[in-house]
Amino acid sequence: MARELLTARLERKECISEVAQCYHFVFVLDELESFPFAAGQFVSGVAVDANGKLQTRAYSLASAANGNKFELCVNRVEEGFFSNHLADLPDLPIGGTIQIHGPHGHFILHEPVTDSILVATGTGIAPMRGFVQSLFPEGGPDRSNGKQIWLVYGTRHESDIYYRAEFEALAARQPNFHYLPTLSRAEKNWTGMRGYVQEHVARIIEERAARLGQTLPVPPVDPAIPAAELNFDVYAYICGLNEMVSSVRERLSGLGWHKKQIVFERYD
Ligand SMILES: Cc1cc2nc3c(=O)[nH]c(=O)nc-3n(C[C@H](O)[C@H](O)[C@H](O)COP(=O)(O)OP(=O)(O)OC[C@H]3O[C@@H](n4cnc5c(N)ncnc54)[C@H](O)[C@@H]3O)c2cc1C
Numbered sequence: 001m002a003r004e005l006l007t008a009r010l011e012r013k014e015c016i017s018e019v020a021q022c023y024h025f026v027f028v029l030d031e032l033e034s035f036p037f038a039a040g041q042f043v044s045g046v047a048v049d050a051n052g053k054l055q056t057r058a059y060s061l062a063s064a065a066n067g068n069k070f071e072l073c074v075n076r077v078e079e080g081f082f083s084n085h086l087a088d089l090p091d092l093p094i095g096g097t098i099q100i101h102g103p104h105g106h107f108i109l110h111e112p113v114t115d116s117i118l119v120a121t122g123t124g125i126a127p128m129r130g131f132v133q134s135l136f137p138e139g140g141p142d143r144s145n146g147k148q149i150w151l152v153y154g155t156r157h158e159s160d161i162y163y164r165a166e167f168e169a170l171a172a173r174q175p176n177f178h179y180l181p182t183l184s185r186a187e188k189n190w191t192g193m194r195g196y197v198q199e200h201v202a203r204i205i206e207e208r209a210a211r212l213g214q215t216l217p218v219p220p221v222d223p224a225i226p227a228a229e230l231n232f233d234v235y236a237y238i239c240g241l242n243e244m245v246s247s248v249r250e251r252l253s254g255l256g257w258h259k260k261q262i263v264f265e266r267y268d
Contacts, residue, residue, distance in 0.1 A: 005030050006031065008029055009096075013025050020155075022162060023076075034067055034068055037070070037103035042061060042107075042127075043072070055082060059126070060127040060211075062126035065078075087234065103186070111136070111144065112231055116148075116237060117204055118236075118237050120154070121154040122256055124244075127239050129163055132167070132170065144174075150178045153181045154197035154240075165195065167179040201248055216255055222260050
């Protein structure tokens with residue numbers, strides 16, 4: 001089925017890590033008054049490659065809905081077609097345009113908001129930034145309902161902690177937002193967390209259970225309860241490459257978590 005294509009005009013492009021060749025983009029959809037979407041969804045970019053073949057790639061929306069604008073966070077993939085097409089868009093004032101369709105996807109926060117563990121590596125931070133903006137809108141009413149929100153972000157080096165200043169500033173003013181970047185190849189002078197995200201996720205869950213007097217592993221849910229009636233007091237949202245997503249899912253299953261509590265988006 002042909003999808004309606006929208007033309008998105010580049011409004012801002014910023015290289016947020018030279019080392020990782022990661023870019024933050026702001027696009028405007030001039031033909032629309034607003035572009036509503038749920039934080040965590042993605043758009044599909046469409047472009048013709050050098051062989052005349054139409055290529056489509058998904059990119060998570062890296063912000064909460066904001067008028068007729070949307071933001072992306074994309075890193076160059078070596079030899080990749082679309083990521084380079086985006087990263088090579090000429091800087092302003094020329095800017096240029098891309099074609100997209102969307103929004104798409106079901107990687108969204110459960111309502112009402114519960115305690116939530118957001119887990120990302122690399123550009124998997126994109127939908128998490130959207131979640132965080134939607135829970136703690138700048139200048140708007142807090143939508144987190146006082147629930148505990150942990151953002152566990154894994155990357156190799158300090159230079160690839162995307163949007164660090166934003167998340168640190170939010171954590172400093174919002175006591176229920178916990179920002180936990182962890183480095184797998186930290187330099188000697190790094191004083192923050194080290195290692196892989198799954199270790200830290202397990203620790204958060206153990207500490208939370210101890211605080212609430214809950215036992216681990218969580219006892220299995222009665223299979224007679226219909227899926228639609230299952231409500232949990234904590235969910236995990238995981239985004240990144242499949243290897244990391246699988247490791248975190250396995251770890252959570254080992255702690256007795258139900259599969260409905262684990263919401264994930266895989267980039268590969
Ligand atoms: C739902 C969804 C949301 C996504 N959101 C984002 C996002 O917000 N930001 C973002 O940067 N990417 C995101 N991706 C990945 C994106 O769709 C592309 O796969 C990625 O940009 C590479 O596309 P390409 O055309 O440049 O490379 P291709 O021409 O498709 O691939 C070139 C080579 O690189 C390998 N490759 C493909 N993807 C990756 C990767 N991610 N890392 C390393 N190697 C890879 C391929 O196996 C192939 O060998 C998302 C994917 C999905 C499914």
